[in-house]
Amino acid sequence: MQSKSSTENPNISRFAAQPSARAERPRKSKLVLFGRQWDLQLMVLPALVFLFVFSYIPLYGLLTAFQDYDMFKGFFASPWVGFKHFRIFFESPEFGEVLSNTIWISVLKLLVCFPAPIVLALMLNEVKNMYFKRIVQTISYLPHFFSWVIVAGFVSSMLAVDNGSLNMALEKLNLIDEPINFLSLPEYFWTILISANVWKEIGFASIVYLAAIAGVDPTLYEAAAMDGASRFKQVFLVTLPSIRPIIIIFMILAVGNILNAGFEDILLLAISPTLAEVANVVDTYVYRVGFKNSRYSYATAVGLLKSVINLGLLIAANAIARRKGSSLW
Known part of the structure; x- marks a missing residue:
């Protein structure tokens, strides 16, 4: 057999x-x-050296979070105090306010600033007049290259009590009887902050989504049209599913920065003392106690705690996204 x-x-x-x-x-x-691949590795070497020198070597300074650091004694002679500064932060009367403001502003930025570039990219993709499309893109990209000093000055001028364009427009429309000092009223600050962030970054952030949309297979749109899908339905049936991996990756990064509520924008816009209760976030708190009060170890401990929490959120968001087939690693 x-x-x-x-x-x-x-x-x-x-x-x-x-x-x-x-x-x-x-x-x-x-x-x-x-x-x-020695020639390719040689090309990458300068960037690695730059990253190592300016991003990794300074991490040695995190030791001050566990010391009562004295700049005259240095790292090695300063006394070690363990988790003393972390405990002080948790027991601080400002802890609840700082954490609450940080989370609320971060969530608002995530809910408003994150989808705004996607919506703009979808709208620009539907524009057929290339001349008009390029004009809109240029106008929307330009604010990204302005520093927050310029943006804050522009916002302050627009919202000024005397001759501010917004107050003048509201008075012309008989919506208000007297000018409103928007930049000194806490109830308006978060709206102003989020609006300024959207205006500054919406155009530049939409570039990646426009590039992803340009890579969608045109035959998918043709097939959807043959099945009777309108242009509006094609956005949800073809465009968004096709760029979902890009959206998920940027969502992971956004969640990983959830405690980065902002620094320059808040510091420059919250110039009125009356805004302290709504503008006191982790970064501005670290700046105040670290540079103004010279509590370097305490400020380092708060900053390190924020970074550890952000890292944990990044890992968790990536693990959840991996189940959907898209992740950073």
Whole structure:
């Protein structure tokens, strides 16, 4: 029986005994591959050196979070205090206010500033007049290149009590009887802050989404149109599902920065003392206690705590996104 089978299929035993080409192929070590790509590695080397010198070496300063740091004694002579500064922050009367403001502003930015560039990209994708489209893109991109000093000055001028364009417009429309000092009233600050962020970044942030939309297969739109889908429905049936991986990746990064409520924008817009209760976030708190009060160890501890929480949120968001098939790693 066996001899008959071997006679009918003489190549079976030889094929089974023959190792696969993949198994015979010697495994290239990473060191050999690195040597063969030495020219490419050399091109990357300056960026790695820059990153190491300016991003990793300064991490040594995190030791001050566990010390009562004295700049005259240095890192090695300053006394170690363990988690003292973390405990002081948790027991601080400002802890609740700082955490609450940070979370609320971050969530508002996530809910408003994150989808805004996606909506703009979808709208620009539907514009057929290329001349008009380029004008809109240029106008929307331009604010990104303004510093927050310029943006804050522009917002302050527009909302000024005397000759502010918004107050003048509201008075012309008989919506108000007297000018409103918007930049000194806490109830308006978050709206002003979020609006300024959207205006500044919406155009530049939409570039990535426009590039992703441009890469969508046109035959998908043709198939959807043949099935009776309107242009509006095609956005939800074709465009958004096609760019979902990009959206998920940026969402992961946004969640990982949830405690980065802002610094320059808040510091420059919250110039009135009456806004302290709504503008006191982690970054401005660290700036105040660290640079103005010279409590370097305490400020480092608060900043380190924020970074650890952000890292945990980033890992959690990436783990959830991995189940959907899109993740950072």
